[in-house]
Amino acid sequence: MSLITAENVRKDYQAGEVSIAALKGISFEIEPASFVSFVGPSGSGKTTLLNLIGCLDRPTGGKLTVADTDTAVLDRKQSAAFRGTNIGFIFQDFNLLPVLTVFENIEYPLLMVRNTPAEERKKRVNALLQAVGMIEQKDKYPDQISGGQKQRVAVARALVTNPKLVLADEPTANLDHTTAYMVIDLMKKMRDEFRTTFIFSTHDQKIVGEAEIIYSLEDGELKDRQAKGGKNNG
Amino acid sequence: MMKSYFTSFVRNNKIKVALLLLSLSLYFSLIAVSVMLDRSIPDIAAVPLKSIGVQTIVQKTGKIPEKMVGLIFPHSNAPISEGERVALTGLPFVEGHDSGLYFWAFDKKAFAAVLGVDHGSRIVADILKNNMLQGGFDLSGIGVLVTADFAKKNDLSSGSTLDILGKEYVVRGILKPNMSGNIIPADVYMNILEASTSARRSTEMHKLYALGDGRISNVVLLRTDPAWTGDKEKAIKAINKELLVFSERTFTKEIQDQLKLISASGRIMFLVLGTALLVAFCLLIMFNLKTREKEISVLRMLGWKLADLKRQFIGETLVLLAVSLVAGNLLALAGLGFLRTRTISMELPWDISAKPHFLPQENSIERIITAQIPIHIDWLSLVQLSAAFLGIFLAINYALFFRLRNIKPQEMQGR
Numbered sequence: 001m002s003l004i005t006a007e008n009v010r011k012d013y014q015a016g017e018v019s020i021a022a023l024k025g026i027s028f029e030i031e032p033a034s035f036v037s038f039v040g041p042s043g044s045g046k047t048t049l050l051n052l053i054g055c056l057d058r059p060t061g062g063k064l065t066v067a068d069t070d071t072a073v074l075d076r077k078q079s080a081a082f083r084g085t086n087i088g089f090i091f092q093d094f095n096l097l098p099v100l101t102v103f104e105n106i107e108y109p110l111l112m113v114r115n116t117p118a119e120e121r122k123k124r125v126n127a128l129l130q131a132v133g134m135i136e137q138k139d140k141y142p143d144q145i146s147g148g149q150k151q152r153v154a155v156a157r158a159l160v161t162n163p164k165l166v167l168a169d170e171p172t173a174n175l176d177h178t179t180a181y182m183v184i185d186l187m188k189k190m191r192d193e194f195r196t197t198f199i200f201s202t203h204d205q206k207i208v209g210e211a212e213i214i215y216s217l218e219d220g221e222l223k224d225r226q227a228k229g230g231k232n233n234g
Numbered sequence: 235m236m237k238s239y240f241t242s243f244v245r246n247n248k249i250k251v252a253l254l255l256l257s258l259s260l261y262f263s264l265i266a267v268s269v270m271l272d273r274s275i276p277d278i279a280a281v282p283l284k285s286i287g288v289q290t291i292v293q294k295t296g297k298i299p300e301k302m303v304g305l306i307f308p309h310s311n312a313p314i315s316e317g318e319r320v321a322l323t324g325l326p327f328v329e330g331h332d333s334g335l336y337f338w339a340f341d342k343k344a345f346a347a348v349l350g351v352d353h354g355s356r357i358v359a360d361i362l363k364n365n366m367l368q369g370g371f372d373l374s375g376i377g378v379l380v381t382a383d384f385a386k387k388n389d390l391s392s393g394s395t396l397d398i399l400g401k402e403y404v405v406r407g408i409l410k411p412n413m414s415g416n417i418i419p420a421d422v423y424m425n426i427l428e429a430s431t432s433a434r435r436s437t438e439m440h441k442l443y444a445l446g447d448g449r450i451s452n453v454v455l456l457r458t459d460p461a462w463t464g465d466k467e468k469a470i471k472a473i474n475k476e477l478l479v480f481s482e483r484t485f486t487k488e489i490q491d492q493l494k495l496i497s498a499s500g501r502i503m504f505l506v507l508g509t510a511l512l513v514a515f516c517l518l519i520m521f522n523l524k525t526r527e528k529e530i531s532v533l534r535m536l537g538w539k540l541a542d543l544k545r546q547f548i549g550e551t552l553v554l555l556a557v558s559l560v561a562g563n564l565l566a567l568a569g570l571g572f573l574r575t576r577t578i579s580m581e582l583p584w585d586i587s588a589k590p591h592f593l594p595q596e597n598s599i600e601r602i603i604t605a606q607i608p609i610h611i612d613w614l615s616l617v618q619l620s621a622a623f624l625g626i627f628l629a630i631n632y633a634l635f636f637r638l639r640n641i642k643p644q645e646m647q648g649r
Contacts, residue, residue, distance in 0.1 A: 047645075056535065056645045077539055080643070084537020095532045095644060099242040109536050111236050161537075 003067060003164060003197050004030040004053060010061035011048050022048040024220040025062060030213070032164065035191050036199045037211030044217040046201040047169060053199065054087055054167045055079040067164050084109070088158030088196070090168035090187075094150040096142040096157070103129070103138040106156045128156040131193065132186055148179035155186055159194060166190075168200035172207050184210045240550050254518060255558050261511050262562030262623055265504065266616060267569045274609045278489050279482035281605035282580055286414045287357060288332075290456040291480040292322055292470055299438040311337065312476070313443055313450050321473045322454050327466055330457035332357035335429040335450050336418060339398050346384065346398065349420035349453075350429020357455055361414060362423055368392050369407030373425045377406040381413075384421035398422065399432050418453060426451065485580050515627060519551075519634045527641050534643035543638055551631045552624075559620045566616070570609050577604045 011023040023045045030036055038046040051057040052064055055071050056079075064071045067086045074082055089095075096105045106125045110116040116124070129135040132152040137145055145153070151171060158166045168187065172180030184207055187198050202208055216224035244251050283289055296312035314322075314333070323331040335350035351358040353373045363371045367382055369392035378398075380390055385408050390396060394405045403424065412419070424432075430450040433439050458466060467479045523530070530543060538546075580603045 051645050054535075056643050080534065080537050080539045082537075083535065083643075089535055089644075091644070095528070097239070097242075097529050097532065099246045099529075100239060101242070104238050104242060108236055108239060108533075111238075157536075 001032075002029040002065075003032045003034075004028075004199075005065040006062070007064075008062035009049075009052065009059045009064050011045070011052060011057070012060045021220055023052075023059070026217075026220075026222040027062075028215060028222060028225070030197060030199065032197055033191060033195045034197050034199075035188055035210075035212040036197070036215065037208050037213070038199065038201045038215045038217055039203065039205075039208045040217035040223075041203065043219075045220040046217050048220075049217070050167050050169055050199070050201055053165070054089065055082050084161065086164050088161065088163040088166040090151070090154045090158050090166060090171045090200075092170035092173040094142070094147070094154050094174075096150055096153055098142050101139050101141055102134055102145065102153050105142070105153055106160050109157060109161050124160060125156075128160055131190065132156045146179075147175050148182060151175060151179075151183045152186060155183070155190060159190055159196060162194065163196060165197045165199065168198065170202055171200055172202065172204060177206070180204070180207055181210070236546060239546065240553065243550070250518075251554065254515075254554060255561065257511060257514070258555065258558035258627075259561035259565055261507060262559060262619075263565035263569060264507075265623075266562065266566035266619055267573070268504065269615055269619060270566070270570055270609055270612060271573070271607075273612055273615065274607070275486055275489055276482055277608045277610065278578060278605065279485040281608070282417060282485060282603045283480070283482065286361060286417050286455065287457065288330075288455040289458040289460070289481060290466060290470070291418065292454040292456065293452060293478045293480070294318075294474070295476045295478060296452075297442045300441060311452055313445065313452050314454055314477070316448070318474055318477070319451060319454055322456065322470065322477075325456075325466075325469055327459045327462035327464070327469070328456050329459050330356065332359075332455045333426070333451035334358060334418070334453045334455070335426055335433060336420065336453050337429070337433055339422075339432075346421045347419065348398065348422045348424060348429060348432070349418060350424050350426035350432075350451075352426050357457065358423075362409060365410040365413040367408045367410050369405070372406040373423065373428075375425070376401075376403045376428065377425075378403045379407045379409050379423040380405055381409045381411050381419075381421055383411045396422070398424075399435055401432065401435070403428075489578060489580065512626075512630065516630060516634060519631055520637065523547075523634070523637050523641070528644075530638065530641045531644040534641065535645075540638055544632075544635055547635065547638075548628065548631060551628060555624050555627055559623060562623075563616060563620065567611065570611060573607050574609050576607055578607050579604045 006026055006028050008025040008027055009023055010021065010025050013020045013022055026045075026049070038049060040046050048057070052059050052071065053066055055066070055074060058072055066082075069082060069086075071079075071082075083089075097108070100108065103125055106128060107121055110121045110124065126135065126138075129138050132155055134145075134149060134152050134156065137149060142150055142153070151174075154171075155166075158168075166187075171187070172183055175183060187200070188210070190196065191198050200211070208214055212228050214224075214226045214228075215222060216226075280289065283291070292314070294312040294314050313335075319333055322328070332352060332355040334352075337348050337350075339346045339348055349358070351362070351373065353359060359371070359373075362379060366379075369379075371379070373379065378396060380388075380396070385391060385394075385405070388396070390405050390408075392405055392407060396403050396405055403422075409423070426449055430448070433450055434445055439445060466481065467483060470477055470479050533543065534540075
C-alpha cells in the first residue's frame with residue numbers, strides 16, 4: 001500500500017487578478033521506505049509539492065493522500081497534529097532553534113508534540129545523536145557547529161518522533177559537496193535503519209543521482225520518473 | 235510548557251529579561267509601598283492626638299477682641315455652651331470625655347497659655363498626675379501647676395506665687411515639658427472653675443460673649459469608639475455648625491502631602507509610570523513575538539498547535555511575572571522596613587497650638603509634631619495586589635497573542 005498517493009493534484013496561486021498554476025494536475029505514488037527525489041529548475045513546482053505533502057498548504061484540486069489521510073480535509077489544528085505525528089522536516093537553512101542546544105533541538109518535538117517521558121526522551125535523543133555522529137556536540141549551540149553538523153542535527157530532529165515520512169527541502173543547498181554527500185548518505189542510512197520514507201528536492205544533478213526514485217518536474221508538470229536498482233516501482 | 239526552551243531563551247536574552255524583571259518588580263514594590271502607606275494614614279494621623287489619649291478635640295470659632303481687629307484672624311476660643319457640651323458627650327460614639335477652658339493671659343511681664351481642667355477628670359488630670367516633676371497634683375482653690383519651661387523662664391518653684399489676670403495663685407507643682415505632645419499645651423494648669431472666674435474678669439470676654447454663671451469651657455476632648463463607622467465630624471457639626479473638629483482627619487491631607495507617593499501628584503506619577511510600563515510591556519511582547527517569529531513558524535511546522543504556543547508563552551510570562559512579584563514583594567517589605575525607621579512631621583493647626591499666631595517664633599517650634607511612621611504590613615492586601623498585578627499583565631499578554639495566528643507554519647522555500 002502506498003504511503004503517498006497523488007491524483008491529478010493541482011495548486012493555483014492568486015497574484016492579484018491573475019491565477020498562476022504552480023502544479024498542473026500531477027499524479028504519482030510513493031511506497032513506504034522509499035528514497036525519493038523531486039528535481040527540476042526553479043519554479044518547476046517541487047517546493048509547492050513538498051508543502052502540499054507536508055500539509056503546510058492545501059491542493060486547489062485533485063486528491064493527495066498521505067499515510068491514508070486525505071490532506072484536503074484537515075483543518076489547521078488537525079494538520080499540526082498530523083505533521084507532529086507523521087512527518088519530519090529538513091530545510092536547506094536548517095531552521096534549528098538558536099536558543100537550544102543540539103540535544104534540546106532534537107528533544108523538543110518529543111516534549112511538546114508527543115509529551116514523551118523524560119527518561120524515554122533522553123534515550124531516544126542520545127540514540128539519534130549517536131546515529132548521526134553528533135553525540136560529542138550535544139551540549140553545543142547551533143552557532144557553535146558547522147553547516148554539515150547542523151544538517152545532521154536537523155536529520156536527527158526530523159526522525160526523533162519516528163515519523164513515516166521525512167521531507168527535505170534542498171537539504172544540501174547550503175553545504176559543500178563532500179558534506180552534501182555525507183548528509184545524503186546519512187539520510188539513506190537512517191532510511192535503512194528506521195524504514196522511514198525520505199523525499200527531498202534538489203537541483204544538484206550529482207546529489208540527484210543518490211536518489212532511488214527521481215521525479216522530474218517542469219513547469220508544474222511531472223515530466224519523468226526514473227527508478228534505480230529496481231528498489232521501487234511506484 | 236517546555237522549561238528548557240524557556241530557560242534557554244532567558245540564557246540568551248539576559249539583559250532584556252533582567253530589565254523586564256527589574257522594572258516590573260520596582261513598579262510593583264512602589265505600588266505596594268504606597269498602598270501600605272495609604273492604609274497606614276489613619277494610624278499616622280492618630281499619632282498627634284494619641285499623646286493625650288483622645289481621638290477628637292472640639293472647639294468653636296471665636297470672635298476677635300476689639301483691640302486686635304485687623305491684626306489677627308478669628309480664633310477658636312469661643313465658649314462651648316453647657317447644652318452643646320452635654321450633646322457632644324452624649325453622641326453615640328463617645329466613650330469618654332473631658333473639657334477645659336483654654337485662654338491666653340497677657341500682662342506686662344509675661345504671656346501665659348492657661349488651661350482650666352476638671353480636678354477629677356480622667357483624661358487631662360491623669361496626664362498631669364503622670365507628669366509631675368516637683369511638688370504634687372493639687373488644683374484645688376488657688377493652686378496651679380506650671381511646666382518646667384515656664385517655671386524656669388519666670389523663676390518659679392513649688393510654693394511660689396504667680397499673678398494671672400490680676401489674681402495671685404500658688405504654684406503647687408512643676409510639670410515635665412511637652413507632656414501632651416504639643417496638643418493644647420499650656421504653661422499653667424488651674425481648676426476649671428477658677429479659670430472660669432478668671433475669664434469672667436476679662437472685660438474683652440464680656441464684650442465678645444455672654445458668659446453666664448458657673449463653669450465655662452471652650453475645649454471638649456472626646457475619646458471615641460474606633461469601630462464606629464459613621465461620619466463623626468458630621469455628627470458633631472449637626473450640634474452646631476460653628477464647632478471645629480480636630481481629629482485624625484485633620485492631619486490626613488498633610489500626611490498625604492508629605493508622603494509624596496500617595497499624594498495627588500504621586501498618584502499621577504503612578505498612572506504615568508504604570509501606563510509607560512504597560513506600553514513597554516506590550517511592546518516587549520510584540521517585539522518578543524516578532525524576534526521569535528521564525529522560531530514560532532518552525533515550531534508550528536513541527537506540529538505545535540496554537541494552544542501549545544499560547545501555553546508556552548503564557549507560561550513564560552507567568553514565570554517572569556512570578557519572579558517579578560516575589561522580588562517586588564521583597565523590595566516592598568524592605569522599603570516598608572526602611573520607612574518604619576523614618577519620622578514624619580505634622581504641623582498643628584493654629585487653633586490647638588500652644589501660642590497665638592502673633593508669636594511666630596515660639597509657635598514655629600511648638601506647632602510641629604514629629605512621629606515615627608507606624609506602618610502595618612497588610613498581608614492580605616499584598617496578596618490581592620499581587621493577584622491583580624498578575625491578572626492585568628497576563629490579560630495583556632493573552633490579548634496580544636492574536637499575533638500568533640498571523641505567524642504561519644514554516645513552509646519549504648526551495649529554489
